[in-house]
Amino acid sequence: MxxxxxxxxxxxxxxxxxxxxxxxxxxxxxxxxxxxxxxxxxxxxxxxxxxxxxxxxxxxxxxxxxxxxxxxxxxxxxxxxxxxxxxxxxxxxxxxxxxxxxxxxxxxxxxxxxxxxxxxxxxxxxxxxxxxxxxxxxxxxxxxxxxxxxxxxxxxxxxxxxxxxxxxxxxxxxxxxxxxxxxxxxxxxxxxxxxxxxxxxxxxxxxxxxxxxxxxxxxxxxxxxxxxxxxxxxxxSLPGNPIEIQGTTLAGEPFQLDRFKGKVVLVDFWATWCPPCIAELPHIRKLYEQYHDRGFEIVGITLDENRERLDQFLAEQELPWTTLFEPNPEKQGWANPNVVRYGVSAIPTAILTDQEGKVVSLRAYGEELDRKLKELLGPPTASK
Structure with missing residues (x-):
């Protein structure tokens, strides 16, 4: 198989x-x-x-x-x-x-x-x-x-x-x-x-x-x-419909996507061992800095299985957005419930929702993410 x-x-x-x-x-x-x-x-x-x-x-x-x-x-x-x-x-x-x-x-x-x-x-x-x-x-x-x-x-x-x-x-x-x-x-x-x-x-x-x-x-x-x-x-089948995301934050707290109700949210499936995911991070960070104050949030769903390696990476990168990590070893990596629920078979997979919580893009990275954020939140402001 x-x-x-x-x-x-x-x-x-x-x-x-x-x-x-x-x-x-x-x-x-x-x-x-x-x-x-x-x-x-x-x-x-x-x-x-x-x-x-x-x-x-x-x-x-x-x-x-x-x-x-x-x-x-x-x-x-x-x-x-x-x-x-x-x-x-x-x-x-x-x-x-x-x-x-x-x-x-x-x-x-x-x-x-x-x-x-x-x-x-x-x-x-x-x-x-x-x-x-x-x-x-x-x-x-x-x-x-x-x-x-x-x-x-x-x-x-x-x-x-x-x-x-x-x-x-x-x-x-x-x-x-x-x-x-x-x-x-x-x-x-x-x-x-x-x-x-x-x-x-x-x-x-x-x-x-x-x-x-x-x-x-x-x-x-x-x-x-x-x-x-x-x-x-x-x-x-998600475009035009809401996406259901739940999990556990790095602090061990339960998370549901409705916490960001009214915001534009990027749901990013990624891992520290994924080179294309890491290569996309500077671009995502730039957009986060430009749009966060105007209602842009990011939820990273990591497929990592090594918490120590993940913590070290996040300490070095200082990512400012929410990261979900599955504490149950049997549900980590490709067995992550969010990954399984949406049949994610490759990373990075980035899904963008609008202010109503409806999915507007299943490929929200690169120029596609820039374009969609401009449509939803207006022209970007200067990076801090």
Whole structure:
């Protein structure tokens, strides 16, 4: 299962690594020994359809990196791998070997098109994915459906609204089929996360739909993921609605957000071990100094688990706003009730509320925070 707190940025390259590396690591180890003959062409395809020999050969190619690391060298290398995939798929292969060939071709074309900017490879990739779904071999056709989902996910930003909705439905259908492994869970997670900055309502409904189908499996091991998916849907539905935040201050006092009723409040999920969080602190401090006297408050919800380290950091930084720290070790870090309630999966996550207590931004840092504070409280005053 994915580790909570994986960066929220959409990273199709991570799925590509699952395609190429994950399959190699999960493939059974063949008993034959690879041919280490000097000057032997490493790209030369073995004759015949022996599964053991071809499996060793393909797994070796997946681990191989060209000596020429230039762009041209990489293009030649992955171009050869794509051609090898085409050649092997024309043979009468067993299912496992055919799937290896499919993945090495698909992965190579993906790298050529997305990482190396080869427009011809992009066209080949689309045609290849479409052809796979029509393959007469059931296992290959099924793999084609899965790779088509990944291909659409990789270009999710360019899809139409209807195509995005269809992608969510197709991913949900796949979620209901067979065993829910790490790769499938990565697919549903990346689909929902990939929609967050593109279509927030659709992302929220995707999280809810995926949580529903995970819950239907009745697998207790999925309980944490289900809660986080439901929390993410709750977070994405916050704009225009109040946010519920409660916890314990550093002084051990109970805290509820309504303490700042009538104020503009920044709820900042952060930690001392998070470099982007620390990098944002000077900017937040500047805005606090400019707007605090005009009704701007900050509530920092730390995901730290080491109170001594936190106290040392705060003593050095002298942060003037409220910081919440969960005293119960079992509810610290990513298990913090506020983090779980809103499905926070990456930090910094900064949520801004207006004077009525309603959320006006889910990404309230950088220029977005400046803009929103100016809208709500007017132009900034000079820093003290």
């Amino acid at each position: 994915p580790v909570p707190g994986v960066p929220n940025a959409f990273r199709p390259a991570a799925l590509l690594r699952l395609l190429l590396v994950g399959l190699v690591l999960s493939a059974p180890v063949a008993s034959a020994v690879a041919d280490d003959t000097p000057d032997k062409d490493p790209y030369a395809i073995p004759e015949g359809n022996n599964p053991t020999a071809l499996s060793l050969y393909l797994r070796g190619l997946m681990r191989m990196f060209p000596e020429d690391r230039t762009e041209e060298g990489l293009k030649q290398h992955f171009g050869k791998l794509s051609q090898i995939g085409t050649e092997l798929l024309s043979r009468d292969l067993d299912d496992d070997t055919a799937l290896l060939a499919v993945r090495i071709k698909f992965g190579s074309l993906t790298i050529l098109s997305q990482q190396l900017g080869d427009p011809a490879a992009a066209q080949q990739l689309s045609k290849f994915a479409a052809a796979l779904k029509e393959d007469t071999r059931p296992a290959v056709a099924k793999e084609g459906e899965r790779l088509d989902l990944i291909l659409r996910l990789n270009r999710i930003a360019s899809l139409t609204d209807a195509e995005r909705k269809q992608l969510v439905d197709d991913v949900a259908s796949r979620l209901q089929e067979g065993e829910l492994d790490d790769e499938k869970l990565a697919l549903v997670t990346q689909t929902a996360r990939g929609l967050e900055d593109i279509d927030r309502p659709l992302a929220a409904s995707a999280y809810q739909l995926f949580a529903k189908y995970m819950a239907a499996r009745g697998d207790e091991r999925l309980s944490d993921e289900i809660v986080r998916f439901e929390g993410a849907a709750r977070r994405l």
